[in-house]
Amino acid sequence: MAAFCCLQMHSQSAKQNLTQYVDPFIGTGFHGHVFMGANVPFGAVQLGPVNISQGWDWCSGYHYSDPTIIGFSHTHLSGTGIGELGDVLFMSAVGKINLKKGTAKDMENGYISSFDHKDEVAKPGYYSVILKKNGIKAEMTASERVGFQKYTFPASDQSHIILDLVEGIGWDRAANTYIRVKNDTLIEGYRFSKGWAVDQRIYFTAILSKPAKKIQLYNNTKEMINKVVMGDSAKAVIQFSTSKDEVIKIKVGISAVSAENALMNIKKEIPGWNFEKVAATADEKWNKELNKIAVKTNDNAKMKTFYTAFYHTMIAPSIYNDSNGDYYGTDKQVHRSAGFTNLTTFSLWDTYRGANPLFTITQEERVSDIVNSMLAIYKESGHLPVWHLMGNETYCMPGNSAIQIVVDAYLKGIKGIDGELAFEAVKATAMQDDRGLNYVKTLGYIPADKLKESVAIGMEYAIADGAIAMMAKKMGKTEDYNYFFKRSKAYQKYYDASTTFVRGKVSDTEWRTPFDPFKSAHMKDDFTEGNAWQYTWLVPHDVEGLIAMLGGEKKFTNKLDNLFTAKGDMGAEASNDITGLIGQYAHGNEPSHHITYMYNFVGQPWKTAEKVRYIIDNLYSDKPDGLCGNEDVGQMSAWYVWSAMGMYSVNPFNGVYVFGSPSMDESVLNLANGKSFSVKAVNNSPKNIYIQKATLNGKDYTKSYILHSDIMKGGELIFTMGATPSKSWGTSIKDRPYSIEVKK
Amino acid sequence: MAAFCCLQMHSQSAKQNLTQYVDPFIGTGFHGHVFMGANVPFGAVQLGPVNISQGWDWCSGYHYSDPTIIGFSHTHLSGTGIGELGDVLFMSAVGKINLKKGTAKDMENGYISSFDHKDEVAKPGYYSVILKKNGIKAEMTASERVGFQKYTFPASDQSHIILDLVEGIGWDRAANTYIRVKNDTLIEGYRFSKGWAVDQRIYFTAILSKPAKKIQLYNNTKEMINKVVMGDSAKAVIQFSTSKDEVIKIKVGISAVSAENALMNIKKEIPGWNFEKVAATADEKWNKELNKIAVKTNDNAKMKTFYTAFYHTMIAPSIYNDSNGDYYGTDKQVHRSAGFTNLTTFSLWDTYRGANPLFTITQEERVSDIVNSMLAIYKESGHLPVWHLMGNETYCMPGNSAIQIVVDAYLKGIKGIDGELAFEAVKATAMQDDRGLNYVKTLGYIPADKLKESVAIGMEYAIADGAIAMMAKKMGKTEDYNYFFKRSKAYQKYYDASTTFVRGKVSDTEWRTPFDPFKSAHMKDDFTEGNAWQYTWLVPHDVEGLIAMLGGEKKFTNKLDNLFTAKGDMGAEASNDITGLIGQYAHGNEPSHHITYMYNFVGQPWKTAEKVRYIIDNLYSDKPDGLCGNEDVGQMSAWYVWSAMGMYSVNPFNGVYVFGSPSMDESVLNLANGKSFSVKAVNNSPKNIYIQKATLNGKDYTKSYILHSDIMKGGELIFTMGATPSKSWGTSIKDRPYSIEVKK
CATH class of the missing domain: 1.20.1050.60 (alpha-1,2-mannosidase)
Known part of the structure; x- marks a missing residue:
């Protein structure tokens, strides 16, 4: 009976409809910068709307505040701090052909349209909107390498679809563009652009569901005589006569190699014309991925927040x-x-x-x-x-x-x-010798007068060096282990005991002055999007070493407590990325992400629980402004997914996941090996945030972390939650999580 | 018996050793700009030396006046007026590694070397030279897509071969360069460059015959740690210890697609390491091509001039x-x-x-x-x-x-x-609408105030339009025929009867002023590398129309006579390309090439004979300065090949070859169809330059031209030459060559 019970417990749960909880609007407001549109998990195509605005909050091309659409492009970044991509933009229109996109203030002199959020539908693998200007309904779905557009036109003999290869997002600028009309349903081309990616190449092939009446090519506004345009501003206008509610569909394959390959991608992935079926397949693909973590909570907003985070x-x-x-x-x-x-x-x-x-x-x-x-x-x-x-x-x-x-x-x-x-x-x-590594190799640290952001760079290298040391050890490469282990301690070189902060080091005896642990001067000082308060904690690979460096557990704990209350002026030059502040802790930016979990290393897991739960409840939500900073291509959301389940990867390479405070009543990890691992939080409530006790597979579990290897075996971790900190659970030295060199 | 005789006469002659007559130095002096180095006919690789100098006379990278070699690059143009290519340069050296090429005055501070022409051997498919600096013998041969280098080193533990991707010829500038060391005998990379070709891409793979002791990569002078360099100035130094006279060979495949394809090209074309065999194969390939025309003359210099021209x-x-x-x-x-x-x-x-x-x-x-x-x-x-x-x-x-x-x-x-x-x-x-064609379509001519070089452009379009008209006629496209035939007459629009020259036309009633038929202002006036004296004759497709336009045969002939004696100042801004002058006839540039043959159209073939023979004897030679102007990628030499056989393609698309004065005693065309066509000049001598009579396949032939179709049938054309003009041969109207619309 026990065996049977156990088998049941570890078997994967039946597939639920989880895409229903995904709301792609979450993170489209504030500085979240997430992608809005249709794609499949990890797909090459991200087909979605682009607003007219340009600016930091339009890194993905779309921001919730903007009621304009210039068109639908096939590639988008999600949550960066730099705008890029936005390649191969299509837009549908009716009436006189207008090759210019126009402006928000004067939409009539361009092809852009306004829209209302009420006319948008956004879900995994599907996006639709009604273009107010002419009532066209635009729908999008996608496979891995193919974007599928569907436009429902009014009756008109002047219906048309514009293909604009000039448009790109943010830093992106078209360099070489090309369109060739192969026949009245087949167009190919490319868009090479310069920007953040200095030499980006995207080829495409587009297939139309209905033969065009005419396809006119342009370079900028210059009309082409022939069926090819080659220049820096290639555009096409695909013209149709449409009856009322006539649907015209376009499949666009993309490739970094050739238009021929782009066509092959279409043939392979979307051979037919059933838009609804492709959208349903996209939904299935998302649902399959989302089902890899099945969470339970009565809080529907939290379900939305969680699955949207997981989606992101x-x-x-x-x-x-x-x-x-x-x-x-x-x-x-x-x-x-x-x-x-x-x-x-x-x-x-x-x-x-x-x-x-x-x-x-x-x-x-x-x-x-x-x-x-x-x-x-x-x-x-x-x-x-x-x-x-x-x-x-x-x-x-x-x-x-x-x-x-x-x-x-x-x-x-x-x-x-x-x-x-x-x-x-x-x-x-x-x-390598580049980017300060020459100094790491010769001096052991990067001099602040030689390279900007020297402390941030040096501390990141130390983390990487810790990783190499562990790999070398595992492989029996002793010499490499010794060398990189020593380099992994380089964070200590930047530590100024007199101020108790890491700071810019000019020489073995000299620090960079003036020094203010609150000040941040973006791209000018010794940190990257942060200040000394935030960077002093950036030792996820050697927390024990950090504790010692800061003067022992007590001083470490006091300083950590102070981090969440410290008040000071970061100055006018601080990076936009430093957001989600709690004292000087900045949840909106990555170097802070592990810090709340560090209390477990000094046997005070209840403080981790308090901070983590506060962040879960206050710095994430199911609203467009539900992210407190850049999504950063999944990391902001990954923190939430981890933390909602009750743990986090403090050291990103040692397979030790440190407990926090599970906000989900249950989280079941359905693993690729067929096993499942569930985390249950008994008595969980907004007040009962403290872990009182735990069992792993039915046995008492006193450690305040779990090993990756234990999760992968499948099993059940049950937390019992309470409203007050447990004095005993997770406090003893033997139960604390560990970093690089401490083995238990 | 007659049949047998005939068969013999038309069968192909046995293959001779004709590469012995090719002297690649011809055209390397003056402004010939020909390629020097190893290649096979029409090969992708042209592997040869590059001098240190840069300038108009170094369009091919090599000029006879320059005693320096910076290295051997794999691509070269032959006879252009713009310097380009020079991709993937190798150089061998001994001693301290020097990454800079150095200067002609200070060779020690660079890898370049001086050389003597006496130490060079140049023949079809093979080039060698002794580098004076260190006594290394460098030898080159090639297949279609692979360059094969062979270096004979002195004894040294500091022997090395430099691969420099920075170097290019003329306008060419490296943009993106890349080298990757795959192992100690295998290197791959690419060189993308900007220049005349704004985006040229060449990939390569190099295989060494001996494992390198060390291969060190650099970007400019910066030493790389790893086995890859990516930048704008990639270089590699391939190091060896060599014994006395040790030979190190390198095979370099090139490709515009990938290094992988470049490697495939090596495997396909030169799988082994037998340098001499590859050189012999290259010689064979050239010999096969050269045997397509077997000429006879007792003048060895003329044999060299002819076969070098044919080679070029x-x-x-x-x-x-x-x-x-x-x-x-x-x-x-x-x-x-x-x-x-x-x-x-x-x-x-x-x-x-x-x-x-x-x-x-x-x-x-x-x-x-x-x-x-x-x-x-x-x-x-x-x-x-x-x-x-x-x-x-x-x-x-x-x-x-x-x-x-x-x-x-x-x-x-x-x-x-x-x-x-x-x-x-x-x-x-x-x-199209571009490059003046919009004016051709609407006005029928290109206004001089709208586009520079309008007359040259417009007259070239008229020739092309004549060609389209003929093709349309053949295909039964009457409407197209009528349209383009009309456009083919556009040369008449530029003719100003009051000056008897073509000139810049501003409107239907206005010419551009001031006007001087001698003046030439390069890239500023209405002509391209020429003046009104030269361009007035640019009607090869409608000589009859030109004769009428100039006022009839007498006026035409007088003006043509005057062309060869006219004296006037072209001015300081005249193009460098106007060379080889006889009066205002400029044999050094292409618009003149058909003009001497125009006398046949007015029944005065002896004048054609005089001019052509003068040019053959005086403007071509077997010396480095043996070309009187840019080789122009084969055209200067093609004129010689045609003319030495006794004919020329005045109208380049009507298959009518106009006779001049054969300077060869016999020229046998060995045709691809297995037939042969021979041209014999009986009694030919430096004085006997005039055709007295002709027979074609034994029958009297009175026409002063032959049809392409007659040549392709095989046969024998026998001229009898004499010291004075024939009063009768080629003079009657029915025997004159014809252009576009005149059929006989």
């Missing part, structure tokens, strides 16, 4: 190859990815903290795709990606965060990764 | 696809050419006159390759090429000269060409 972790990394495996490498050559799906949009400084560790549970196969994509980049470019976008290295953000991700995957035994190659890659990446 | 007509158009057919199209996509070899380096304004018509006799299969390559460009870009280089349209030179070439091939019945597509392409090209 699966926009990127996005597919970056064709259905035959072809992709355009960072070495500007076409490769065929063998045995893995090549991916891009690697916002690694953000995602290595929580999103990538989450993938090791929910996306095991995609973790090997991620790592193999990174190793391909290593082979092609000599180093792992920093912030990679469509074959381009942007070198955005400090550190070499790919190292943590590769090591985490290796140490967790993810299949399909060549360990020797992976070690060669992480080591070669850490042994 | 076969440098380009060059292969522009991989051994599997892949090429990078002008639509910036990879295509696989089906059923034809894709070609590039289309210097069409030059070559349409004589080189391309010659190919219809000697390179029948390549003519369909040329046309199909052009039609691919049409499909990809909407128009036929103007001056196409490595997938880039340079829009260099007036007119749409590809039209004449396509039409000529079609009318001559060259196999493998889609006639309907070809007509669509020529018509679409002529019906």
